[in-house]
Amino acid sequence: MKLDKVLAAVLSLADAAAVSSRQDTTNVSSTPALGYDELWLLQNEFYERFMYPNNIKEARAINSTIFSDDVQGRVSDTRNFEGRELNTEYIFGLFTPTDAVSVIGRPIGPYEILQFAANQNIASATTRVGFIFPSFKNLSLPVTIDTWISWNSERQITQYDVTFRWFGYLFETLLLSLDSDPTNATAKAVNALATSICSTHTRYCNGTNTQYDSPEDCYHFLTQEIRVGQSFELGMNTLMCRSVHEIMVRYRPDVHCSHIGKDGGGMCDDSMSYAFKVDEKYFTNSPWIPQVF
The missing domain is CATH 3.10.450.50 (Nuclear Transport Factor 2; Chain: A,)
Structure with missing residues (x-):
């Protein structure tokens, strides 16, 4: 068609x-x-x-x-x-x-x-x-x-x-577009992502939504206290997870500021094991197997 x-x-x-x-x-x-x-x-x-x-x-x-x-x-x-x-x-x-x-x-x-x-x-x-x-x-x-x-x-x-x-291959391809040396590419990406998240936090996450004491506290946490994250860790305690959620902060700071904060707000933490993800029974709205008429 x-x-x-x-x-x-x-x-x-x-x-x-x-x-x-x-x-x-x-x-x-x-x-x-x-x-x-x-x-x-x-x-x-x-x-x-x-x-x-x-x-x-x-x-x-x-x-x-x-x-x-x-x-x-x-x-x-x-x-x-x-x-x-x-x-x-x-x-x-x-x-x-x-x-x-x-x-x-x-x-x-x-x-x-x-x-x-x-x-x-x-x-x-x-x-x-x-x-x-x-x-x-x-x-x-x-x-x-x-x-x-x-x-x-x-x-x-x-x-x-x-x-x-x-997605892992895509992720690597994006990183290497910054520098042909993987170590340098990762360092450049970490600096850019962390700086961006901290800037978003300063702009949108104020009052009760504040997650970090200062931009310096934010940057140190994101670059020194958590891992960057592999391609499958966009829902875990990683810089990459917080980068994904950063984009959402502008829409509803009261909901999404915690997702870029230190505890991850229930979206960026290591609470789910591999076995949990595989065995999770999540969908309840409709059967995934068609009914026989």
């Missing part, structure tokens, strides 16, 4: 969903049988909204209607995200332009769905998305994203499980 036809179909689907949201009194917690074709359009609708600059509009909405109120989200190398507002921030706001130094890039496209399977209200897809990384010399790279997504009868996302494939 050509891109223009996909876009036209997505817009038609969005109009239909708007009508459905006003007229459909079906229990949204039920498991609808949406069918392959509609799930394909819903998958494309998500990525159309995810692309810059469309993601700016979604982020400004505070509560994007693409999500259900009780949406549950999980991103493999970070943490779990509950509710529409938090997911709007992390799925859309996190990828919008920012003054922060960050390994999080901007999805400028194009995107291409490489693999897709769908049944009932569930779709599994592998999508390649073009990103630009402003903090790393505006390097442009493709990023492969694996998703499992379920929708309710109002065509809202109720659950998603996401993996950024080969």
Whole structure:
């Protein structure tokens, strides 16, 4: 299907969903049988909204209607995200332009769905998305994203499980764009990331939201008292985790300042073991295995 036809179909689907949201009194917690074709359009609708600059509009909405109120989200190398507002921030706001130094890039496209399977209200897809990384010399790279997504009868996302494939390799590629010597590259990245986080803290985290006694205290903690973090440690007690959450501070300092602070605010700590992550039973909104009719 050509891109223009996909876009036209997505817009038609969005109009239909708007009508459905006003007229459909079906229990949204039920498991609808949406069918392959509609799930394909819903998958494309998500990525159309995810692309810059469309993601700016979604982020400004505070509560994007693409999500259900009780949406549950999980991103493999970070943490779990509950509710529409938090997911709007992390799925859309996190990828919008920012003054922060960050390994999080901007999805400028194009995107291409490489693999897709769908049944009932569930779709599994592998999508390649073009990103630009402003903090790393505006390097442009493709990023492969694996998703499992379920929708309710109002065509809202109720659950998603996401993996950024080969993220470790991407992380190393970004670092080496700063310097061909890995040690120097890491040192440059640590200095830039820590300085950025501390600047954000000084600007937004005041009063009861204050996490550090001074910019010097902040910088020392981030560069000397915690580890930088490997690619799978974006939800652990690392500089990298706090860098991810720094972008969110501007949206709700009362919620996110603690995430860049010393104790990590429940988002950046070492409380979860490998076994816990593997065995965690998190999703409750809808079965991941389609029902047999």
